[in-house]
Amino acid sequence: MAALLELGGVDANYGQLQVLHGVSLSVGEGEVVAVLGGNGAGKTTTLRAVSGMVSTSGDVRFAGERITRASPERVARLGVAHVPEGRGIFSELSVFENLQLGAYLRRDGFGEDYERVRGYFPWLETRRYQQAGTLSGGEQQMLALARALMAGPRLLLLDEPSLGLAPIVVRGLFEIVVELNEKEGLAVLVVEQNAKLALRSSSRAYVLEVGRVALEGPSAELAENESVRKAYLGY
Amino acid sequence: MVQFAQQVVSGLASGSIYAALALAIVIIYRSTGVVNFAQGEMATFTTFIAWTLVDHGVGYWPAFALTLLIAFAGGVALERIVVRPVEGGPVLTIVILTIGLFIMLGGLSNWIWKAEVRSFPPNRPFPTSTWKQDVGILGVTLGLVLLLYLLFQHTKIGLALRASALNPAASRLVGIRVGWMLALGWGLAAAIGAIAGMFTAAASPPLDPNMMRPVLIYAFAAAVVGGLTSPVGAVLGGLTIGVSLNLIATYDSHLHLDLDRMRLPIALGAILIVLLVRPAGLFGRAAVRRV
Numbered sequence: 001m002a003a004l005l006e007l008g009g010v011d012a013n014y015g016q017l018q019v020l021h022g023v024s025l026s027v028g029e030g031e032v033v034a035v036l037g038g039n040g041a042g043k044t045t046t047l048r049a050v051s052g053m054v055s056t057s058g059d060v061r062f063a064g065e066r067i068t069r070a071s072p073e074r075v076a077r078l079g080v081a082h083v084p085e086g087r088g089i090f091s092e093l094s095v096f097e098n099l100q101l102g103a104y105l106r107r108d109g110f111g112e113d114y115e116r117v118r119g120y121f122p123w124l125e126t127r128r129y130q131q132a133g134t135l136s137g138g139e140q141q142m143l144a145l146a147r148a149l150m151a152g153p154r155l156l157l158l159d160e161p162s163l164g165l166a167p168i169v170v171r172g173l174f175e176i177v178v179e180l181n182e183k184e185g186l187a188v189l190v191v192e193q194n195a196k197l198a199l200r201s202s203s204r205a206y207v208l209e210v211g212r213v214a215l216e217g218p219s220a221e222l223a224e225n226e227s228v229r230k231a232y233l234g235y
Numbered sequence: 236m237v238q239f240a241q242q243v244v245s246g247l248a249s250g251s252i253y254a255a256l257a258l259a260i261v262i263i264y265r266s267t268g269v270v271n272f273a274q275g276e277m278a279t280f281t282t283f284i285a286w287t288l289v290d291h292g293v294g295y296w297p298a299f300a301l302t303l304l305i306a307f308a309g310g311v312a313l314e315r316i317v318v319r320p321v322e323g324g325p326v327l328t329i330v331i332l333t334i335g336l337f338i339m340l341g342g343l344s345n346w347i348w349k350a351e352v353r354s355f356p357p358n359r360p361f362p363t364s365t366w367k368q369d370v371g372i373l374g375v376t377l378g379l380v381l382l383l384y385l386l387f388q389h390t391k392i393g394l395a396l397r398a399s400a401l402n403p404a405a406s407r408l409v410g411i412r413v414g415w416m417l418a419l420g421w422g423l424a425a426a427i428g429a430i431a432g433m434f435t436a437a438a439s440p441p442l443d444p445n446m447m448r449p450v451l452i453y454a455f456a457a458a459v460v461g462g463l464t465s466p467v468g469a470v471l472g473g474l475t476i477g478v479s480l481n482l483i484a485t486y487d488s489h490l491h492l493d494l495d496r497m498r499l500p501i502a503l504g505a506i507l508i509v510l511l512v513r514p515a516g517l518f519g520r521a522a523v524r525r526v
Contacts, residue, residue, distance in 0.1 A: 051408060053404070053407075053408075071407070072404075072407035072408050073407055073410050073411065073412050073413075076407070076408060076409060076410035077410055081408075082408045084404070084405070084408065088402065088404065088405035088408060089405070090398055090401050090402050090405060091401075091402075092401050093394075093397065093398065093401065097394060097398075100391070100394060101394060101395070101398050101406070101409050101411075102409055104391070104395060104409045104410050104411055105409070105410040147409070151409065151410070
């Protein structure tokens with residue numbers, strides 16, 4: 001089976017600074033894949049290389065189509081929803097407007113999608129007119145996820161969903177991601193500092209070190225790996 | 236009392252012109268992040284196009300509508316061809332570019348249409364009294380401002396326009412073509428500026444290549460009242476400035492202070508005071524954010 005997302009020898013750079021050095025990874029249909037690594041390892045850049053937000057060379061393919069250097073708009077059109085670092089919500093707009101923007105590329109089915117998303121985040125309805133920037137951090141992250149779901153994506157890119165959030169909120173978020181994957185077969189590529197949670201929620205994982213894939217394998221095996229445990233799990 | 240009411244309506248009419256141009260400035264400031272110094276000259280240029288249309292036998296209102304379309308297309312083209320290459324560059328580069336456009340368009344107006352005395356409309360659109368003309372200007376301008384409001388607040392494209400201005404990166408991630416939204420913003424600004432230009436020619440004839448320069452200053456003052464980001468503030472600012480300037484001019488004839496010559500300094504003073512006291516403008520509000 002061909003992978004849904006496939007990166008082959010991808011380099012990425014910000015101006016003179018090269019951040020990714022020949023990264024190769026793949027995400028299959030309906031698979032949750034985690035990317036671990038320390039600060040500056042290139043985790044965020046890997047996601048940006050997929051959605052066309054960074055200057056990239058090498059081979060990036062989504063559903064068989066080459067998307068290296070495609071614009072973010074085009075990648076979104078193909079069915080990739082990216083929840084960026086810092087959530088990327090529209091803080092000045094209302095909760096409902098954020099969801100409408102999530103569905104920007106959809107021609108129809110807004111009502112059904114909204115019902116479905118509300119099933120995961122029931123509080124959205126009561127807060128629909130609230131300015132998104134006044135939500136709590138956890139709510140903002142959930143709104144960002146809800147907004148991404150409104151696009152009806154085939155692949156979800158999640159960048160550090162746990163950043164700055166309380167552990168209980170983070171667990172709730174990951175539960176929803178796992179549920180989305182199990183119930184709806186949504187493929188997810190998640191970048192995360194919280195290695196324990198990321199490994200528990202994913203089937204496979206990659207470890208990045210200074211822009212290169214240092215380790216890869218099934219998440220359960222990586223969780224047992226001595227160096228992963230020392231470096232990322234802290235025991 | 237009748238005189239007072241008449242002067243207020245007349246002030247509202249010129250105020251709505253300032254408001255329209257201020258709105259154009261706000262639309263571009265919100266999306267491109269700079270004050271477009273060429274806004275007034277763009278308006279003048281399109282007004283001359285309207286004059287040319289009428290000169291070739293097109294009726295006033297058809298020419299008016301056609302000019303709005305031409306201005307819109309011109310604004311889009313200007314953004315795509317001239318502004319786009321410097322987009323995302325330093326703010327100063329874009330500012331200098333708009334100053335360049337100001338000089339270039341002003342020069343073109345002078346060159347193509349020479350500096351001879353013209354009036355637009357050639358025979359007035361509101362034929363009888365200026366009272367009717369004032370009400371007409373006020374009505375048409377505010378009507379179009381209302382349409383613009385509905386477009387921004389209640390349509391999908393309006394939401395995309397606002398989103399692109401607020402957060403371009405996130406907008407692209409949801410699939411919005413931000414580049415085209417910027418161009419659309421320039422088109423809308425050019426069209427609403429054209430209204431200001433055509434009505435300025437009618438309200439304070441003649442049609443002159445330099446006629447929008449003072450109007451631009453009043454529009455700046457109005458836009459600054461709204462913190463450069465608030466459309467409502469720009470409109471209210473424009474109307475307030477229009478009425479105050481008109482009342483000053485009216486009652487000055489009794490006071491003999493010759494304040495009429497002070498109209499521009501008063502407007503500039505208003506800009507200065509607002510910037511000193513409330514840099515975010517009276518209607519601008521700092522975005523509330525939690526992390």
